[in-house]
Every structure is written in C-alpha cells, then in structure tokens.
Amino acid sequence: xxxxxxxxxxxxxxxxxxxxxxxxxxxxxxxxxxxxxxxxxxxxxxxxxxxxxxxxxxxxxxxxxxxxxxxxxxxxxxxxxxxxxxxxxxxxxxxxxxxxxxxxxxxxxxxxxxxxxxxxxxxxxxxxxxxxxxxxxxxxxxxxxxxxxxxxxxxxxxxxxxxxxxxxxxxxxxxxxxxxxxxxxxxxxxxxxxxxxxxxxxxxxxxxxxxxxxxxxxxxxxxxxxxxxxxxxxxxxxxxxxxxxxxxxxxxxxxxxxxxxxxxxxxxxxxxxxxxxxxxxxxxxxxxxxxxxx
Amino acid sequence: xxxxxxxxxxxxxxxxxxxxxxxxxxxxxxxxxxxxxxxxxxxxxxxxxxxxxxxxxxxxxxxxxxxxxxxxxxxxxxxxxxxxxxxxxxxxxxxxxxxxxxxxxxxxxxxxxxxxxxxxxxxxxxxxxxxxxxxxxxxxxxxxxxxxxxxxxxxxxxxxxxxxxxxxxxxxxxxxxxxxxxxxxxxxxxxxxxxxxxxxxxxxxxxxxxxxxxxxxxxxxxxxxxxxxxxxxxxxxxxxxxxxxxxxxxxxxxxxxxxxxxxxxxxxxxxxxxxxxxxxxxxxxxxxxxxxxxxxxxxxxxxxxxxxxxxxxxxxxxxxxxxxxxxxxxxxxxxxxxxxxxxxxxxxxxxxxxxxxxxxxxxxxxxxxxxxxxxxxxxxxxxxxxxx
Numbered sequence: 001x002x003x004x005x006x007x008x009x010x011x012x013x014x015x016x017x018x019x020x021x022x023x024x025x026x027x028x029x030x031x032x033x034x035x036x037x038x039x040x041x042x043x044x045x046x047x048x049x050x051x052x053x054x055x056x057x058x059x060x061x062x063x064x065x066x067x068x069x070x071x072x073x074x075x076x077x078x079x080x081x082x083x084x085x086x087x088x089x090x091x092x093x094x095x096x097x098x099x100x101x102x103x104x105x106x107x108x109x110x111x112x113x114x115x116x117x118x119x120x121x122x123x124x125x126x127x128x129x130x131x132x133x134x135x136x137x138x139x140x141x142x143x144x145x146x147x148x149x150x151x152x153x154x155x156x157x158x159x160x161x162x163x164x165x166x167x168x169x170x171x172x173x174x175x176x177x178x179x180x181x182x183x184x185x186x187x188x189x190x191x192x193x194x195x196x197x198x199x200x201x202x203x204x205x206x207x208x209x210x211x212x213x214x215x216x217x218x219x220x221x222x223x224x225x226x227x228x229x230x231x232x233x234x235x236x237x238x239x240x241x242x243x244x245x246x247x248x249x250x251x252x253x254x255x256x257x258x259x260x261x262x263x264x265x266x267x268x269x270x271x272x273x274x275x276x277x278x279x280x281x282x283x284x285x286x287x288x289x290x291x292x293x294x
Numbered sequence: 295x296x297x298x299x300x301x302x303x304x305x306x307x308x309x310x311x312x313x314x315x316x317x318x319x320x321x322x323x324x325x326x327x328x329x330x331x332x333x334x335x336x337x338x339x340x341x342x343x344x345x346x347x348x349x350x351x352x353x354x355x356x357x358x359x360x361x362x363x364x365x366x367x368x369x370x371x372x373x374x375x376x377x378x379x380x381x382x383x384x385x386x387x388x389x390x391x392x393x394x395x396x397x398x399x400x401x402x403x404x405x406x407x408x409x410x411x412x413x414x415x416x417x418x419x420x421x422x423x424x425x426x427x428x429x430x431x432x433x434x435x436x437x438x439x440x441x442x443x444x445x446x447x448x449x450x451x452x453x454x455x456x457x458x459x460x461x462x463x464x465x466x467x468x469x470x471x472x473x474x475x476x477x478x479x480x481x482x483x484x485x486x487x488x489x490x491x492x493x494x495x496x497x498x499x500x501x502x503x504x505x506x507x508x509x510x511x512x513x514x515x516x517x518x519x520x521x522x523x524x525x526x527x528x529x530x531x532x533x534x535x536x537x538x539x540x541x542x543x544x545x546x547x548x549x550x551x552x553x554x555x556x557x558x559x560x561x562x563x564x565x566x567x568x569x570x571x572x573x574x575x576x577x578x579x580x581x582x583x584x585x586x587x588x589x590x591x592x593x594x595x596x597x598x599x600x601x602x603x604x605x606x607x608x609x610x611x612x613x614x615x616x617x618x619x620x621x622x623x624x625x626x627x628x629x630x631x632x633x634x635x636x637x638x639x640x641x642x643x644x645x646x647x648x649x650x651x652x653x654x655x656x657x658x659x660x661x662x663x664x665x666x667x668x669x670x671x672x673x674x675x676x677x678x679x680x681x682x
Binding site: 251263 | 343508509528536537539541560561
C-alpha cells in the first residue's frame with residue numbers, strides 16, 4: 001500500500017487537470033453572461049477532432065494545434081452570431097433562454113460532427129513522447145504535465161486579461177450590469193462574442209492537449225462536459241482559480257476513492273463530496289468567499 | 295359499359311400506369327412469389343457501428359444471390375427497417391415485418407435489447423428469427439423460433455481462460471467498464487472462471503467517461519494476480535492498455551473480442567505489444583492457414599465488402615452474412631418457405647462454414663458455435679499474430 005497512494009494522487013491529478021480545462025471554459029461564459037454554455041464540451045470535441053484530422057492530412061503538430069483552435073473559435077463566433085445574438089436582438093435575453101439555446105447548439109454541433117467526421121475513436125500523438133516519468137514511485141505521462149501546464153497558463157492569462165486589461169474590465173462590467181455597461185459605451189454584443197471566442201479557444205485547447213491521453217471522438221463532449229461542469233460547480237462558477245481547484249479536487253477524489261475504497265463507487269464518492277460541498281458552501285469552494293460581484 | 299377505345303385508354307391511364315410502374319420494378323417476382331427476408335437493424339444511433347455494416351452486407355449479399363438466379367428459382371426480397379438502437383421501435387418494426395410485410399424469415403436485431411424486444415413476437419407468429427446480437431440470453435433458454443449467429447461473451451471468457459491455463463496462470467485480476475457489454479462479459483467471466491480453475495483475485499471497474507485507470511491498475515499490481523483480463527468496449531480498453539504499461543503492472547494483459555479491431559492497436563500504440571485477445575477468423579483472413587476451412591469464405595467476404603464500400607470489414611457485418619446464408623440454406627433444405635420446415639432445417643444446420651465459425655445447431659443449441667470459432671491473437675510489431 002505504501003507507494004501506491006502516490007500513484008493514486010498522480011492518476012487523480014491527470015484526470016483532474018482535464019476536468020479543470022473544461023471547467024475553465026464554463027467559467028468564462030458564466031463570467032461574461034451569467035449563462036452556462038452547455039456547448040462547452042462540444043468545443044473540446046471540435047478542437048480534438050480537428051487536430052486529429054489535420055495531423056492525418058500530414059500537418060505537423062505545431063501547425064495543426066493552432067489551426068484546430070482557430071477553427072473552434074470560428075465555430076464559437078458563429079454560434080454566438082447565429083444563435084445567441086438573435087435571441088438577444090431586441091433587448092437582453094433571459095439567461096435561461098440562453099442556456100436552453102446552448103443545449104440545442106450542443107446537440108446540433110454533435111450531429112454535425114458525426115456527419116463531417118466518422119463515429120470512430122481517434123488518438124493524437126503525444127506532444128513529447130509517451131515514456132512515463134517516474135516520480136517517487138509513481139509514474140506520470142509527459143502529456144499529463146502538458147495538460148497541467150496548459151491549465152496553469154490559461155488561469156494566469158485569464159486572470160491578467162480580466163483584471164489588468166481595459167477590455168477585460170469591460171467584460172466584467174458587462175457581466176455585472178449590461179445596461180450600465182452599454183450606457184458607458186461598451187459594446188455588450190462584442191463582449192459576448194469575445195467571451196464565446198475565448199471559451200471556444202480554451203475548450204479546443206483542452207481538447208487538443210487531452211486527446212493523446214483520453215482519445216477523442218464525436219461524442220466525447222457529453223462526457224467531458226458533464227465532469228467539467230461538476231468541477232466548475234465544485235470550485236465556484238465564474239472563478240478561474242476555483243475551476244482549476246474544482247477540477248483537480250474532483251480528479252483527486254476519484255483517484256483516491258478508486259484506490260482506497262472501491263473503483264465501483266468512485267463516481268458516487270465524487271458526487272457525494274460535491275453535494276456535501278455545495279450544501280455547506282453553496283457558491284462553491286472559491287465562490288463562497290466572494291460576495292455577489294458589485 | 296361498352297369497350298370503346300376512349301374508355302380503354304382512360305382505364306389504362308387511370309389504373310395501369312400507376313400500378314404498372316411498381317410491378318415493372320418488381321418484375322423478377324412476377325412469375326413466382328419472392329422469398330421475403332425481413333430485417334430491423336440499428337443503422338443509426340449509438341449502435342450504428344453494428345447496424346451499418348450489417349445493412350450493407352445484407353444488401354450486398356441479396357444483390358449477389360439475385361444476380362446468380364435467386365434461391366429455388368425465386369428472388370430474394372429484402373425489407374430493412376432502422377430501429378436506431380431503440381427496443382420500442384424494434385418491436386414496432388418486427389410487428390410490421392410479421393403482419394404487413396409477411397416476411398418468411400427475420401435476419402436482424404443488432405443489439406441484445408432490440409432482439410429481445412422482438413423475440414416474443416416472432417415466437418407468437420411462428421416465424422424463424424436469426425438474431426445478430428451477442429448475449430447468451432437470446433438462445434438460453436432455447437426458444438423454438440429464435441437463433442443467433444455471433445459468438446457469446448461466455449465463449450470469449452472460456453477462450454481466454456483456456457489460454458491462461460495453458461500458460462500456467464490461476465490467479466486473474468478482472469477490470470471492466472460500466473457499459474452493457476462490459477458488465478455482461480464481467481458477469482459471464484465470473485461465472486465460468488471456477489470451471490477452468492481460475493481464481494479472480496481482483497475485480498475493478500471504471501466508468502464510461504473515465505480518462506485515467508492508473509488507480510485500478512495500481513491496485514491490481516499489488517493483488518497477487520498472474521494475469522489481467524479487461525472486459526471492455528470503446529476507448530476504455532485502450533486507456534487500460536496504456537495505463538497498464540505506464541504503471542508497470544508487468545503482468546500479461548488479455549482484452550476481449552469487443553476491441554478486436556485495428557483501431558485498438560492504433561489507439562494503444564506500443565503499449566499493446568504482447569496483449570492477447572480472442573477474435574473471429576474474419577479479422578485475420580490473411581493469417582489463416584491455406585487449409586483453414588474458413589479461409590475461402592472470410593477472404594471472399596472481405597474482398598467483396600471492402601471492394602464495394604471502401605471501408606474496413608467488421609465482424610458485425612460477418613454476423614449478418616452468416617445469418618442470411620443460414621436462412622437461405624434452410625429455405626433450400628426445406629424446399630420452400632414453409633415456416634415450420636425452415637425452422638426445422640435451421641435447427642438441423644450442420645457444418646455450415648461462416649465468417650463467425652463452423653455452425654452446427656441442435657435442438658439444445660441455437661447458436662451452434664464452439665470455442666474453435668475464436669482465434670487467440672497476440673499483438674506483435676503493431677499487428678495481429680495468431681497464437682498457435
């Protein structure tokens with residue numbers, strides 16, 4: 001038992017980093033519009049599948065990855081322009097309306113992807129080899145470090161963008177009070193577009209980084225979307241640090257639960273913990289400490 | 295009413311044209327009633343990887359048989375409905391096949407769920423029904439009118455345990471997914487393990503969405519097992535294979551027939567080296583010995599399918615081919631489409647060489663395959679090789 005707990009932690013962190021990246025995408029859209037974008041998982045799928053197709057065409061990874069992310073951004077912008085913006089034209093749409101539209105968009109994108117691509121499962125080559133690295137008795141794949149690193153960089157970049165840049169502050173202002181923001185000359189439409197582009201880019205990046213570990217297929221968005229959403233709730237919706245903390249924690253609970261209790265109850269353990277956290281801290285781990293953004 | 299030219303012309307335009315067109319298309323059936331083969335398959339939906347090749351295979355084979363003059367001088371007429379993997383729809387379509395289309399035999403049912411929904415209808419109507427789904431429950435207990443072509447998961451367990459025993463293993467660690475296939479196979483393996491003197495020392499599971507199974511494999515590493523068996527389907531087994539190498543379990547790994555495709559090797563990469571799994575002969579058509587009884591049929595089917603549809607052949611399409619050919623042979627043996635006679639002929643099938651194996655049915659066995667239907671494969675150099 002002695003050395004195995006380290007492996008449980010390593011495995012948990014690997015899965016957790018993946019959940020964290022998906023959770024971050026939920027947080028961005030929530031941050032800007034207070035809506036939950038249930039198409040977030042599909043952006044992950046589009047990123048992964050595009051990268052796989054581009055690599056299959058013979059492009060090297062360092063070209064395929066940015067292209068796949070750019071492709072997802074275009075899809076994200078189209079979704080915002082053609083679906084959500086129309087609902088909002090003529091005033092501010094209800095948040096619930098937006099959420100329901102994103103569910104429809106998710107179904108549409110998944111169906112479309114099945115037509116464009118096949119229904120098979122694909123793998124992307126690992127960025128830097130697949131030889132496991134041994135750390136104190138536990139083994140970690142180099143790709144897991146890429147995912148963890150990607151999540152860390154994304155959090156720092158988002159923090160800087162939303163707190164230090166004028167446009168980021170404008171986005172936060174729109175989230176707090178759209179009408180006041182518009183009176184101040186902020187294009188709320190532009191803000192929503194930017195938030196969708198960012199969420200799509202982040203989702204696609206997550207899809208690309210995780211494809212070598214989890215593989216990718218047209219229906220992967222459902223599974224990752226659910227876990228990512230749970231992680232975002234656990235950490236506190238709208239908080240970037242919370243999304244990452246929630247993702248890592250969810251992964252760790254699963255890994256340790258499977259190792260020390262029973263792999264059959266691993267998901268149940270994870271969800272019981274989430275329920276307990278939300279019961280005592282309704283705003284999530286990080287969200288609870290911040291009062292309503294004013 | 296006199297037969298003046300005008301009224302004849304009117305009659306022709308009014309009745310003969312609309313009726314005449316379909317009759318002309320069905321012209322081969324004009325002289326004699328066609329033999330109606332009914333089918334409901336999961337062509338779309340989550341089980342489309344089963345239904346799609348099955349439909350293509352049935353269409354291809356019916357076309358071929360008709361081009362060669364049909365059966366007993368009668369053409370085959372194929373009626374296919376898509377149940378999208380929904381048992382309720384399958385039931386409706388089976389009813390339509392039996393009551394409206396009045397089919398002579400049903401060859402279909404891509405999944406165990408859709409098959410079991412149609413079983414009571416076929417039994418009540420007294421129409422031979424050859425299922426293309428895997429689970430043992432379809433033919434156990436034996437149902438008078440129901441047959442099936444694919445191997446069962448119990449056979450896969452048996453095949454794997456026989457191989458383990460030959461290598462001197464007695465302690466096995468089981469790891470399985472949470473899907474229907476995975477659960478069913480896990481249950482069957484647990485059931486038959488004592489028959490082979492196998493002791494299951496670990497029984498781990500993982501969820502359908504899981505991306506990391508290192509925790510389960512680390513546990514197995516310390517369980518004292520001599521071999522690991524993964525009953526799984528989809529991407530799970532490929533992740534298990536990679537994690538198995540990553541954690542350094544160091545025990546021989548067995549996979550199920552559920553992942554017997556090139557895709558599995560591609561996804562698992564070099565971690566798949568040395569992995570063993572049972573599979574149908576169709577997958578290794580090239581590797582079969584020249585005198586192998588299955589070599590001609592699997593080679594012919596693979597070439598025809600891949601030539602026509604430009605996609606890799608799958609065992610599922612093979613099950614459909616076997617189902618159709620069993621029905622055709624039974625009709626030939628019965629000398630017509632009398633349903634009771636066809637059923638008896640099906641039950642009396644002896645030594646039919648299909649893509650799934652050599653089929654010999656009996657009153658107590660409506661599948662008719664034995665363990666020789668599975669070949670034990672090992673991954674070597676990124677490709678399959680036969681274990682002698």
